[in-house]
Amino acid sequence: MRLISLLVILVLLGGCFAPPYLYYGNSSHSYYKMLKKQDANSREDYQRSLERVFYWSAQYGKPVPPGLYCDYAILMLAQQRNDLALEYFNKEKATWSEAQPFMDFLMQRYGLRP
Amino acid sequence: MHKLRIFLAFSLLAIFAACAYQPSTLQTTYPKMYQNSPASILILPPINNSNSVEAKEYFACSLAEAIGMKGYYTFPVEAVFEVMRDEGLYDTETLDAAHLQNLKKYFGADAVLQTTINRWDKVWYGLAGSLTIEVDYALLSTSTGEVLWDIKARTKVNLESQSDNLLGALIETAIKTAFEDYFPNSHAANLQTMNRSLPFGIHHPSYLSDATNYAPPLKEIKIEITK
Numbered sequence: 001m002r003l004i005s006l007l008v009i010l011v012l013l014g015g016c017f018a019p020p021y022l023y024y025g026n027s028s029h030s031y032y033k034m035l036k037k038q039d040a041n042s043r044e045d046y047q048r049s050l051e052r053v054f055y056w057s058a059q060y061g062k063p064v065p066p067g068l069y070c071d072y073a074i075l076m077l078a079q080q081r082n083d084l085a086l087e088y089f090n091k092e093k094a095t096w097s098e099a100q101p102f103m104d105f106l107m108q109r110y111g112l113r114p
Numbered sequence: 115m116h117k118l119r120i121f122l123a124f125s126l127l128a129i130f131a132a133c134a135y136q137p138s139t140l141q142t143t144y145p146k147m148y149q150n151s152p153a154s155i156l157i158l159p160p161i162n163n164s165n166s167v168e169a170k171e172y173f174a175c176s177l178a179e180a181i182g183m184k185g186y187y188t189f190p191v192e193a194v195f196e197v198m199r200d201e202g203l204y205d206t207e208t209l210d211a212a213h214l215q216n217l218k219k220y221f222g223a224d225a226v227l228q229t230t231i232n233r234w235d236k237v238w239y240g241l242a243g244s245l246t247i248e249v250d251y252a253l254l255s256t257s258t259g260e261v262l263w264d265i266k267a268r269t270k271v272n273l274e275s276q277s278d279n280l281l282g283a284l285i286e287t288a289i290k291t292a293f294e295d296y297f298p299n300s301h302a303a304n305l306q307t308m309n310r311s312l313p314f315g316i317h318h319p320s321y322l323s324d325a326t327n328y329a330p331p332l333k334e335i336k337i338e339i340t341k
Binding site: 020021022024027028029031032035036065066067068070071074092096098099100101102105106109 | 153154171172175176178179182183185186187188189190191192193194197220221222224297298301317318319320
């Protein structure tokens with residue numbers, strides 16, 4: 001009887017706490033720290049936090065949140081890794097159709113071929 | 115007779131109270147969000163009326179996650195602000211029809227989010243300290259210029275000491291207030307504000323399911339955090 005009650009409660013709670021639709025990890029906090037500190041370490045931390053979001057989003061079967069592939073592309077540009085930057089601008093476009101005009105504009109702006 | 119009068123007075127009060135308080139739903143408060151829901155939102159550089167110079171940039175980067183989580187495409191803040199700086203648009207505070215159309219043309223945004231920071235400050239008074247963030251939000255359609263959604267949010271973070279010792283408590287509160295960071299609080303406040311008032315966007319699995327949820331009365335949200 002107790003077990004049934006516990007299961008009923010768990011099912012009810014499960015209904016209340018649906019898993020979040022996207023996974024941001026701690027990327028917003030890392031972005032803020034990068035903005036505040038403006039140093040190489042905080043840029044690396046932000047890059048790593050984005051990589052974690054990409055990994056866990058794939059694991060959970062969720063789309064990568066809007067804007068994060070683009071942020072990664074910009075970090076790659078700063079490291080002169082233009083091929084990777086291009087790849088990630090295109091990933092943003094492929095994940096979110098609304099991103100297309102702006103990603104094309106950015107790729108042109110940074111001299112990358114869309 | 116006296117009891118009857120009291121009874122009548124209470125009955126009238128109850129009737130008035132019922133008339134005065136009629137909670138409205140998200141759909142009746144923000145009908146345009148359900149008629150023509152924007153798919154993409156461009157977060158504009160906030161208008162900063164507070165005394166803090168840093169508020170503008172730090173507040174902006176605490177917004178994207180809260181809006182993205184509700185099922186909207188949010189344009190990457192860093193890239194957008196860089197383009198706006200280059201185009202001389204970063205400090206533009208008036209949004210006329212031509213300006214909105216340009217934002218639609220350059221970014222392809224269905225709507226823009228304009229925020230006004232009215233307070234971003236800390237106060238320390240002996241045994242208690244507090245951090246206050248007050249922001250007005252307005253979402254405007256880039257096609258029609260209409261306000262689709264708006265809300266006011268006031269966040270107060272109470273910074274208190276757990277110490278029984280008076281001097282210890284004074285010092286602890288002073289340190290807590292001095293070192294309390296704005297970002298985690300504005301991040302949490304934005305998540306809560308959007309959760310309670312912004313209808314789900316088309317990308318969210320629960321899109322349109324929140325039409326009958328209650329909207330915050332008078333389009334105002336008060337958030338209190340104690341640390």
